[in-house]
Amino acid sequence: MGTTQLDTVPEPKYWHLKTVLAEALDSEFAVGEILPNERDLAARFGVARATLRQALEQLELEGRLQRRRGVGTTVAPPRVGVDVSASPYDWPGVAADSWQPTECTRAVPPAAVARHLESEPAEETHVVRRVRMGHGQSVAAELLYVPAASVPDLSGIDAPSGPALARSVLRELARLELEGQDRAVELGSAGAVDAKELDRLPGAPVLVVTTRYFSGGRTAAVSVATYRADTCRLTFGAHGDLEISHDDDRRRAS
Amino acid sequence: MGTTQLDTVPEPKYWHLKTVLAEALDSEFAVGEILPNERDLAARFGVARATLRQALEQLELEGRLQRRRGVGTTVAPPRVGVDVSASPYDWPGVAADSWQPTECTRAVPPAAVARHLESEPAEETHVVRRVRMGHGQSVAAELLYVPAASVPDLSGIDAPSGPALARSVLRELARLELEGQDRAVELGSAGAVDAKELDRLPGAPVLVVTTRYFSGGRTAAVSVATYRADTCRLTFGAHGDLEISHDDDRRRAS
DNA sequence: CAGTGGTCTAGACCACCGT
DNA sequence: CGGTGGTCTAGACCACTGT
CATH class of the missing domain: 1.10.10.10 (Winged helix-like DNA-binding domain superfamily/Winged helix DNA-binding domain)
Structure with a gap:
């Protein structure tokens, strides 16, 4: 009925x-x-x-x-299609992607992340901060957690904290053999720092993309990227208005 | 500084x-x-x-x-990981997935969908409604738009409007050769009907997954699935707390 | 029915932006 | 500075759920 x-x-x-x-x-x-x-x-x-x-x-x-x-x-203009599909065998930071490393510190990852870094209990990891640009504005902010074990050759160097160190970590990471990766998307709200980075108020809705990078049978790194949910559409595959469609004007009536 | x-x-x-x-x-x-x-x-x-x-x-x-x-x-319990990765060469409705067709009507798709069904201008399509179950509750509601051209052998039959027809459309669709598919995820808010189906109030936040199915160089079907953003985490690949952790019955207050 | 969350009001003040 | 959106208050009533 x-x-x-x-x-x-x-x-x-x-x-x-x-x-x-x-x-x-x-x-x-x-x-x-x-x-x-x-x-x-x-x-x-x-x-x-x-x-x-x-x-x-x-x-x-x-x-x-x-x-x-x-x-x-x-x-607002139509949402921007942001490609998140990345071939499953590429490390982050390879070649010239739209990510821009801004900082690198050491810290103990939050519980939710630590759970993915199976082997380690509550140990400090490298934490690379990156920002993804697109269409003239920052579209996503990322925290990449890299256990020291994944980049052994970096133990000596600690001085250049900042973008330089961030790039070093990415470079070292890329030397490992990447066996695969994993993604999950969920809704979240921007924390204070992400909010500032994304030019939004704290609490703004974001799409949280968690990626695990596997190497040597382990989880070699975990990335937590927060995308502006208001302006972004995450695309997997060649979907959508690919990259930049220079001309899209619909909506014009009267 | x-x-x-x-x-x-x-x-x-x-x-x-x-x-x-x-x-x-x-x-x-x-x-x-x-x-x-x-x-x-x-x-x-x-x-x-x-x-x-x-x-x-x-x-x-x-x-x-x-x-x-x-x-x-x-x-609330931790978010449920819902696999959305689907091998890129499977039609929807194959085998026993967790989707359950509930209805099938004919209607002209909204502009946003019609834009993906390139060939057709503002024509009616089959619209299959499905609900995805998981962990004892409905987790997503889907509208699958199938142009008549994609299921030519169905032109004669119109009588069994309902789940039966829905299954017919899916069966016919599966006879085409699927060349690939496409996904996009974005934030939305539940419309009146989806809300009821998901047991939420209208306006509740949802993750909208738009999938395009390609066959014969065309877009043979478009699916718009809305997942409860509060309770779901969309996973791509083997990520996350896989499927069902058998033990989760808490919730029992005298 | 009583109790819950959902909607709505008419105010007030604050933090921020451009000029 | 004036104007904007962001926060906050103390009420009121409505819609829904269970018993």
């Missing part, structure tokens, strides 16, 4: 608002255009600001709006 | 709250245990309920809490 019942439930205001705004976005606004401020919008729709904000939050989550404190709310 | 400045900015209350609660969750609560209700919690922490809720929302987004209207807030 199915639910022929037409759900007489009254739609929440913010949900209806979101729908109305989404339609308006499609038909009456161009990418990059700024919307009226929240107080005006709320007044125009006859709702409290909090309610209006609930609708805006949803639209931002869906990547249709972009809000910046002190500036305003703008219509 | 880097920001040695210790950021004297006062942390937002809800952010601090979230941290405190997260720690309490780790140390003082078992999976499945129910928390005090929001009004009590807010009073205990000396904040307004809205503020307390902001913290809870974040924790729910991160998959650490589960809130159900009329019931209460419980400590």
